[in-house]
Every structure is written in C-alpha cells, then in structure tokens.
Amino acid sequence: MRQRLRRLQPRSLRARLVLGATLLATSAVLLCQAAGLVVLHTWLTDQVDGRLSRFQPVAEAGQDIVEGRAPAGAPGGNSDVLPSDYRVYFYGSDGHRLARSLGGEEGGAGPRLPSSESALGLHDGRPATLAATDGGSAWRVIARSGADGTRVVVALPLREVDAATVRMLWFSLAVGVAVAVGVVLFGSLVVRLGLRPLVGVERTARRIADGELELCVPDRHVVTEVGHLSRALNTMLDRLRTALRRAEASEQRLRHFLADAGHELRTPLTSLQGFAELLVQEPEMRPERRHEAQQLIVRNAERMSRLVDSLSQLAKLGDVPATQWQPVDLLSLAADSVAAVAVQYPDRRIGLGALTDTDGDPQEAELDVVDALGDPHQLTQILFNLLTNACVHTPPGTHVQVRVGTLRIRPDGQGTDGEGRTSANPALAPGTPVCAIEVTDEGAGLPATEARRVFERFYRAGSAQQSAAGSGLGLAIASSAAEANGGRLELDTRPGDGCTFRLLLPYRPTGTSAEYLEGRARPSLSTPAAGVGG
Structure with a gap:
C-alpha cells in the first residue's frame, strides 16, 4: 500500500x-x-x-x-x-x-x-x-x-x-470543480514562470558539473529566494575556482621546488660519490691528491648541509609565525649585521645611515633608535641575508648602504605594489606606520623580468645562476621570515639604478605579544614561498 x-x-x-x-x-x-x-x-x-x-x-x-x-x-x-x-x-x-x-x-x-x-x-x-x-x-x-x-x-x-439546499449543494460542487481546474491550469502557468530562474540555475549547475568551471549562475532576480540562491552559488563557485587555481599553482610550485631541490642536491651528491669512489679505487693515491679529494668531499658535504638547513628553515617559517616576540632595536641590529658582513667582505664599502620619510636630503637625517616588535633571531637573519645578497651580486668595491627609520605607508609608495617594485608578501594598507630597514647597493640593478622572480626558491639572477656558491634560498628565507613577523620584504630596482631591498614591520605599541598574529593566514607548506637571491 x-x-x-x-x-x-x-x-x-x-x-x-x-x-x-x-x-x-x-x-x-x-x-x-x-x-x-x-x-x-x-x-x-x-x-x-x-x-x-x-x-x-x-x-x-x-x-x-x-x-x-x-x-x-x-x-x-x-x-x-x-x-x-x-x-x-x-x-x-x-x-x-x-x-x-x-x-x-x-x-x-x-x-x-x-x-x-x-x-x-x-x-x-x-x-x-x-x-x-x-x-x-x-x-x-x-x-x-x-x-x-x-x-x-x-x-x-x-x-x-x-430543494434549495440540494441546488446550493450542486452549485457548490460545480464551483469547487471549476476552482480546481482553474487552479491546476493557472497554477501550472504561474509555477512554471516562477521556477524558470531555478531551471536556469539547474542548467548552469549541470554545465559547471560537466566541466565548464568558468560559468556563473545568473542572479537577475535579486530580491527573490532564487536570487539569493544564485548569489550564494556564485560566491561558492568563486571560492572553489580560487581554491582550484591555488591548488594547481601550489602543485606546480611544489613540482618545481622538488625538481630544483633534486637538481641542487644532485651536484654535491655526485661529487661526493665520485671522490669517495676515487678514494676507494685508488688506495695508493698520493697524499696530495688524497688530501685534495677529502677537502672537496668536506666542501660538498657542507654545501648539502647548508642546503638542507635552509630548506628546513623555510618549512618552519611557513608552518608557524614568529614565536619569540620582543622589542628589537633595529639600529643596533643593523650595526651588528654590518660589522659581521664587513669582516667577510672587506672589499665592500658598507655604510649605515638614517631613513627619512620626507623629500629632504638623507644625509641630513639623524640616526635614532627605532624599536620594533618581532623575533630578533629572524630579523637578524633577514638583514644578514640581504647584506650577503648585495655583496655577492655586485662587483668588488660597490658601495652598500643600510638605512634605518620609520615611515607611513602612502598610496603607490613604499609598502605597496607598483612599477619597479616587487614582493612576495601582501601589500600594507595606506596610512600604516611602519619601522623600516633599507639595504641599497649601487650595482647594475635588475630588469623587470628578473626582479619578479628574485623571491622564488632556487632562482639566481644573472651570472649567479651558474654560480655554485649560493643555493638560491637566501631571499626566500628572508621573505618568509618577514611575513612570519607580520611584515613585508620588497625590492625596488631598475636597470642601472641598483637594488633597494626594504624590510617593513608594522609599528605596534609596547606590550603587543605573539597573540597579534593569532588568526593570521599562514603560508602553506605545499606552497613554496617566494625566494632566493644568492
């Protein structure tokens, strides 16, 4: 039944x-x-x-x-x-x-x-x-x-x-039948017209399910339930398309990253294997050659160790934000970093000055203490990587200048995306007060095509691409560390004008802790952060 x-x-x-x-x-x-x-x-x-x-x-x-x-x-x-x-x-x-x-x-x-x-x-x-x-x-x-x-x-x-009651009864039945027939006919027409937008939504949904992912559901009926449903479906489709594009881009970056990492590791591994086999096959090798082979093995092992440490550090930076937040004197940090790098590159002239937020002469600005909130170890590594990058990629005798100061983000100014300026980190909102460190060199600069890739992992611009000295992860680490500290690392460059790397940390009053970063979007491990440099 x-x-x-x-x-x-x-x-x-x-x-x-x-x-x-x-x-x-x-x-x-x-x-x-x-x-x-x-x-x-x-x-x-x-x-x-x-x-x-x-x-x-x-x-x-x-x-x-x-x-x-x-x-x-x-x-x-x-x-x-x-x-x-x-x-x-x-x-x-x-x-x-x-x-x-x-x-x-x-x-x-x-x-x-x-x-x-x-x-x-x-x-x-x-x-x-x-x-x-x-x-x-x-x-x-x-x-x-x-x-x-x-x-x-x-x-x-x-x-x-x-008799009157019977006549009224038949009349009522006739009216009831007429009403039922009228409701069926007229109701079918009204329902068909009312559900026409829903039929359109159904057809579009079927086409999207068949693979036409760029379609959108028409939402002309704004004030109706079908209009609300259409807007909700379009919002969901936009998010799904964005997620799919991000997943595809993430997968492509991951494949490139694995290929680059394998390529970078293959060279020292091949060298290690070759020199180790040489030592095994020639036990009676002369002491000079044996010592040379052992030194080459040590160097390639150190290179592999540095590469693995850099990859591990990138993974950690992409996993969690800075955890040891405390006030940091950026001026002292810059002075210590300049002193450390100057010892390694005695042929470079590295200066320290003040960064001004006006159009006046930077030479007339006075150095002053600039306190920022962040992880001092990560900030030190950012500045060390920037200085090392400037020294490695410029000719001997090139002047490198470090400036420390405070800025306020302006439209189309520092901290925003614009012509000749690139970054792997999100732009800062105009009006945001920031603490800034600039590392400027007087080198040849970079063309726009190379500038857009300097923050990619394993990318090395110019002649450094064939150099075995760097792994191409220095700027990747610096960019990830800047984002982990809630800031932005950007590059201003044009051919012939040198390069200016700028670290911007939003100003936060004393007492702000690591809780500031709770709820912030964290870089995904499957999405390689921008990176390199040399």
Whole structure:
C-alpha cells in the first residue's frame, strides 16, 4: 500500500506545488460552500419555524373536528380551510390522535405522527423535525395545548428547504470543480514562470558539473529566494575556482621546488660519490691528491648541509609565525649585521645611515633608535641575508648602504605594489606606520623580468645562476621570515639604478605579544614561498 502511494506521489517540484495549491484552494472553496449550505439550511428552517409559530388554526374548524363533525365550509374536503400546505392534527382529551385533520388531501403525505399523545414527545412552542409518511422530505411540526385537554399539532413540509439546499449543494460542487481546474491550469502557468530562474540555475549547475568551471549562475532576480540562491552559488563557485587555481599553482610550485631541490642536491651528491669512489679505487693515491679529494668531499658535504638547513628553515617559517616576540632595536641590529658582513667582505664599502620619510636630503637625517616588535633571531637573519645578497651580486668595491627609520605607508609608495617594485608578501594598507630597514647597493640593478622572480626558491639572477656558491634560498628565507613577523620584504630596482631591498614591520605599541598574529593566514607548506637571491 505504501509503495502504491509513493508511486502516486508527484516527483517534480512543479507538480507538488500545483497539487498542493489545488488541494488547498479546492478545500477552502468546499469548506466555505459547506458552511454556506449549513447557514442556508438553518436560515430556511428558521423561516419555517417562524411561520409555524405565527400560525393560529381556525377555531371553528378545529372545534368541529374535535366534536366529530365535518369542518364548516368544507363539504367535499378541507383543503380550502388552511392556507398553503399547512397541516393541523388533533389529539383528543383521551390522548388518541383524531383521524381527521385540517389541510391537505385525505390520505396525502404528512408527518409521521404517533397515534397516542404520550408518544408524541413534543414540547409546547418548540419546533421539531419528523419524517414524512411517504418517505419524502421531512416535516417541521410544533405542538400547542388546546381547550378541554386537547393537543394541536401544526406541520409544514421541508420540501422547499431541501430543494434549495440540494441546488446550493450542486452549485457548490460545480464551483469547487471549476476552482480546481482553474487552479491546476493557472497554477501550472504561474509555477512554471516562477521556477524558470531555478531551471536556469539547474542548467548552469549541470554545465559547471560537466566541466565548464568558468560559468556563473545568473542572479537577475535579486530580491527573490532564487536570487539569493544564485548569489550564494556564485560566491561558492568563486571560492572553489580560487581554491582550484591555488591548488594547481601550489602543485606546480611544489613540482618545481622538488625538481630544483633534486637538481641542487644532485651536484654535491655526485661529487661526493665520485671522490669517495676515487678514494676507494685508488688506495695508493698520493697524499696530495688524497688530501685534495677529502677537502672537496668536506666542501660538498657542507654545501648539502647548508642546503638542507635552509630548506628546513623555510618549512618552519611557513608552518608557524614568529614565536619569540620582543622589542628589537633595529639600529643596533643593523650595526651588528654590518660589522659581521664587513669582516667577510672587506672589499665592500658598507655604510649605515638614517631613513627619512620626507623629500629632504638623507644625509641630513639623524640616526635614532627605532624599536620594533618581532623575533630578533629572524630579523637578524633577514638583514644578514640581504647584506650577503648585495655583496655577492655586485662587483668588488660597490658601495652598500643600510638605512634605518620609520615611515607611513602612502598610496603607490613604499609598502605597496607598483612599477619597479616587487614582493612576495601582501601589500600594507595606506596610512600604516611602519619601522623600516633599507639595504641599497649601487650595482647594475635588475630588469623587470628578473626582479619578479628574485623571491622564488632556487632562482639566481644573472651570472649567479651558474654560480655554485649560493643555493638560491637566501631571499626566500628572508621573505618568509618577514611575513612570519607580520611584515613585508620588497625590492625596488631598475636597470642601472641598483637594488633597494626594504624590510617593513608594522609599528605596534609596547606590550603587543605573539597573540597579534593569532588568526593570521599562514603560508602553506605545499606552497613554496617566494625566494632566493644568492
């Protein structure tokens, strides 16, 4: 039985809506018509009761019947004694109903009255309904007490009441059928028009599911539920497309990263394997050659160790932000880094000065303490990598300048993306006060195509691309560390104008802790951060 009912249930939303609207409308009409029938029947019955209450039988005719005589003025019958179809019946003082009555024809249809007054069961002045003797329409009767203990029963047929009620019933059924047909036809049209936008959404969703991922759901119906659904689907599709593009880009970067890492590790591994086999195959090798081979093995092992350490550090920087947040004096940090790098590159002139936020002469600016909040070890490594990069990629004797100061981010200024300026970190909002360190060299600069790639891992610009001295991870580490500290590392360069690497750390009042970075987006391990340099 349940399976049959399930088969009869409409499966489409359109059919369900039309069926529901039809049932509701038809039920409402039928209920209203039924209420009207009840009211009409009650009203007509009350009219009959009013006529019965106002009617007074002819006294002389009633007395003649009680005494056993024919009614006066009715020699051949008594139909002319009473108006219309009234019927008057009498019960004698002995409690039995008299055979003769007033009104109607002898033997005609009338109410089914009992033969004795005790079985009558009528109260004076209270109308009641009795069945007809011929099985037709019922009769409405009322009883009154007469003279000498007699009882008078006045009756009126309910033929007209029943006829009016039957006509109203058929009319109600006809109206109900007409309403049902109209609701089905008109409702189908309205539902089809109303669901047309939803059908469009369904078609677009199918095309998207078939592979047309760039499609959008039309949302012309802004104020409707379909419009809200369309906007929600478009938002979801935008996010899915963005996630897919990011996943594809991340996968491509990861493949390139693994290929580059394998390539970088293959060279020292091959050297290690070759010199180790040489030592094994020639046990009688001269001491000078053996010592040379051992030194080359040590150098390649150190190179591999540095490369693995750099990759491990990048993974850690991409996993969690800086954890040892504390106030850092950027001026002291810059001075220490300059001193450390100057020892390794004595042929470079490295200067330390103040960074000004005005158009005045930088030489006239005064050095001052600049306190920033961050991880001092990571900030030291950023500056050390920038200075090393400047020394490695410029000719001997090139002047390198380090400047420390404070800035306020302006539109199209430092801290934002623009022509000749590139970064792997997000741009800072205009108006943000920042603590800044600039490392500027007077080298040849970089063309735009190379400048856009300097923060990629394993990328080495110019002649450094063939150099085995660097791994191409220095700027990658610096960029990831800058983002881990909530800042930005950017490069300003043009061919012939040298390079300016700028570290920007948003100013935060004393007392700010590592909780500042809670909820910040963290670089994904599967998405290699920009990186390199030399």
